[in-house]
Amino acid sequence: MSSPVWHPFTQHALTPDATLVKAGEGAWLDTEKGRLLDAISSWWVITHGHRHPQIVEAIKKQADALDQVIFAGFTHQPAEDLARGLIEIAPPGLSHVFYSDSGSTAVEVALKMALGYWKNRGPENQGQPRSRIIALEHAYHGDTIGTMSAGARGVFNAAYEPLLFDVVRLPFPARGREQETLALLRDAAKGAAALIVEPLILGAGGMHIYAPEILRDMAAICRATQTLLIADECMTGFGRTGTLFACGQAGISPDILCLAKGLTGGSVPLAATLCAAEIFDAHYSTDRSRTFFHSSSFTANPIACAAARANLGIWQGEPVLERVAALAARQEERLARFGDDRRFSGVRRLGTITALDLNVPDAGYLANVALELSQFFQARGLLLRPLGNTIYVMPPYCVTAQELDLVYDAILEAAGKFA
Ligand SMILES: Cc1ncc(COP(=O)(O)O)c(C=O)c1O
Numbered sequence: 001m002s003s004p005v006w007h008p009f010t011q012h013a014l015t016p017d018a019t020l021v022k023a024g025e026g027a028w029l030d031t032e033k034g035r036l037l038d039a040i041s042s043w044w045v046i047t048h049g050h051r052h053p054q055i056v057e058a059i060k061k062q063a064d065a066l067d068q069v070i071f072a073g074f075t076h077q078p079a080e081d082l083a084r085g086l087i088e089i090a091p092p093g094l095s096h097v098f099y100s101d102s103g104s105t106a107v108e109v110a111l112k113m114a115l116g117y118w119k120n121r122g123p124e125n126q127g128q129p130r131s132r133i134i135a136l137e138h139a140y141h142g143d144t145i146g147t148m149s150a151g152a153r154g155v156f157n158a159a160y161e162p163l164l165f166d167v168v169r170l171p172f173p174a175r176g177r178e179q180e181t182l183a184l185l186r187d188a189a190k191g192a193a194a195l196i197v198e199p200l201i202l203g204a205g206g207m208h209i210y211a212p213e214i215l216r217d218m219a220a221i222c223r224a225t226q227t228l229l230i231a232d233e234c235m236t237g238f239g240r241t242g243t244l245f246a247c248g249q250a251g252i253s254p255d256i257l258c259l260a261k262g263l264t265g266g267s268v269p270l271a272a273t274l275c276a277a278e279i280f281d282a283h284y285s286t287d288r289s290r291t292f293f294h295s296s297s298f299t300a301n302p303i304a305c306a307a308a309r310a311n312l313g314i315w316q317g318e319p320v321l322e323r324v325a326a327l328a329a330r331q332e333e334r335l336a337r338f339g340d341d342r343r344f345s346g347v348r349r350l351g352t353i354t355a356l357d358l359n360v361p362d363a364g365y366l367a368n369v370a371l372e373l374s375q376f377f378q379a380r381g382l383l384l385r386p387l388g389n390t391i392y393v394m395p396p397y398c399v400t401a402q403e404l405d406l407v408y409d410a411i412l413e414a415a416g417k418f419a
Contacts, residue, residue, distance in 0.1 A: 014371060019378070024050030027399045029383065036383045039395050039407050044203070044235050045266030048314055049398035055267045055310045062306035071099070071299040078305035085312040086272060089244060091253035094274040098292070099300035103234035103260035104142025106271035107196070110230045110256045111146050112294055113279050114194040117228065120282040120290050130193040133165075134185065134227070137172040138205030139198060141232050150196050152205055155366060168192065172202065173210045182217050189225035194256075196230040199246035200350060203235040206365075207355035207392050209348055215250035228255040228279075234271070238262030239324045239397065242351030244315070255279060265311040266396075270304035323397045327352045330401055331393065334408040343419035346390075355392035356411075358419050363389045369418050376417065380410045 007018055023030040026049040029038050038046065048055075066076060083097035100109050111133065118129040133150060141147040148157045149164040157164065168188045173181040189195065199215055202208040222229040231254035236246035240262070243249050247257070256279065260271035283292045298304075314320065331354045338347045338356055346357040360369045365388040373391065377384040384391065384407070391414070393407055 016375070026050060027396050027403055033378075034381060036378065036381055037395075037399075037403055037406060038383045039377075039393050039399075040383060040385055041394050041396050042266060042383075043261075044240070044394055045261040046396045047238050047240075047262040047265050047311075048318075048320070049396045050266075052265055052267075052310075052314060054314055055265050055307050058306045058310035059267065059303055062303045066302045068298065068301055068303075072295060076300075076302050076305070078302050078309050079300040082272075082305045082309045082312070085309065086259070086274060089312070089315070090257055090274055091245060091247045093253040093255075093276050094257055095277040096275050096280040098273045098275070098294070099305070100271045100273065100294075100296060101269045101298055101301070101304070102142070102271055103232075103258065104144045104147045105296065106234060106258040106260050106273045107141045107147045107150070107230075107232055108144055109273040109294055110196070110232070110258050110275075111150065111194070113256055113273065113275055113292065114228045114230065116290075116292055117279045117282045118193050120285070124191075130191055130227075132188075132192040133167040134170060134188050134192050134195040135167045136170050136181075136197055136202065138202045138208050139196070140202065140204035141196065141198075142234075172208055173214045174208070175211075178211070178214050178217075182214070182221065185218060185221050186225075189221050189227040192225070192227045194228040194230050195222050196232060198232050199236055200241050200249060201236060201246070201353065204387065206387055206390050207348070207353065209350045212250040215247070216252055219250065219252040219254070222255075230254060230256040230258065232258045234258050234260040238265075238311075238315075239320060240352055240394065242324060242328050244321070263311065264304055264307040265314065267307045267311075268301075268304045270301065270308050272308075320397065324352055327395070327397055327399065330404055334404055337408075337412075341415065343415040352397065353392065353394045355390055358386075358389045358391060358415060360389050360419060373414055373418065376414055377410055380406075380413075382407060382410055384410075 020032040021029050027038055029036045086097055098109055100106055123129055135150045139151050141150045145163050150167055170181050170184050219229055231247050233245055237259045255276045257274040264270050283290050328351050331349055335347055335349055335354050338344050343359055344356045348355050367388040370386045370388050373386045
């Protein structure tokens with residue numbers, strides 16, 4: 001009998017039955033068809049490797065003490081400790097932490113915080129409170145209605161277009177076009193509620209990389225126009241780009257910071273939206289209509305918070321940044337042989353992430369080659385899931401040099417077959 005499960009971002013008519021995964025350890029998954037090297041960190045969440053002992057231990061211990069509790073009017077130690085820990089390591093100026101459970105909800109919360117802030121501040125110059133959102137071309141912020149609105153429009157959300165709200169879309173600040181983006185931002189930011197960005201690299205939109213200086217300039221324009229800056233670090237956070245947070249490379253502090261994926265080391269779902277004091281303060285009032293009206297049943301689940309607290313412990317107790325630097329260097333070495341290979345273009349790297357576009361006639365996210373490539377890699381014991389013709393490698397930080405060789409040898413072999 002075929003499975004009743006409907007899988008995410010999966011065209012069931014075109015893909016073989018989902019592979020049954022039985023276990024995971026380090027950079028590897030144990031499946032019904034054999035072992036797979038998890039070269040995309042299970043959708044970019046696994047940072048240290050599957051089942052880091054400290055995180056597993058923390059989950060077990062917390063499950064034995066308190067599994068779940070309503071988070072309105074109640075709190076618990078893992079949530080309290082984690083919030084303090086996050087504020088300590090986050091870019092300066094962030095003072096409050098709102099929990100949710102996925103990257104999409106972290107961003108929804110950020111957008112709602114921004115609009116709540118402007119609503120509670122009241123109209124400016126007898127006008128309406130600010131409500132305009134500015135976002136980048138190729139952006140991806142999630143799959144809920146608000147996050148799809150902020151994200152790039154395309155085949156993923158065409159059916160839902162009537163539900164999406166308008167945003168001001170800035171061209172991606174590609175090399176040579178940065179000043180155009182900044183000039184448009186200068187105009188758009190006047191009277192805008194917020195600019196939302198994926199700092200330094202736009203992930204699902206195609207692994208597009210831009211310079212820290214541009215992020216810094218965008219932040220300066222936001223500051224000058226009092227437009228809130230939302231940094232969506234759901235993917236970039238926790239070391240992916242070479243530093244703990246990508247914002248650090250630009251030396252900026254956003255007004256709102258979204259974290260998810262690697263927050264628990266990728267073990268269990270949890271997200272956090274951090275904000276500056278003035279955003280919390282705008283909601284702080286004896287007037288109940290100024291409450292931040294957002295919740296989900298599992299807000300700040302104690303087990304998830306305990307896992308995230310253990311993750312912060314690993315960052316503190318283990319040389320994670322050194323590991324990240326070593327991985328980044330190894331990734332750079334592996335990429336070198338593709339630089340002159342005319343079957344590829346856009347060979348690029350940021351921190352631990354590499355990407356390269358396979359030159360095929362039907363480029364783009366719906367390129368047929370994507371499904372074939374995924375299956376090709378899986379047959380070679382690798383979990384890689386190209387974005388259209390863009391192959392990217394985003395492994396857990398525990399991956400070894402030999403394991404990376406397996407990945408890049410297969411990419412070379414794929415070029416022979418598909419390009
Ligand atoms: C930058 C960014 N924001 C938000 C999300 C959405 O996260 P989630 O899939 O956990 O809802 C993603 C997911 O890939 C992402 O890359």
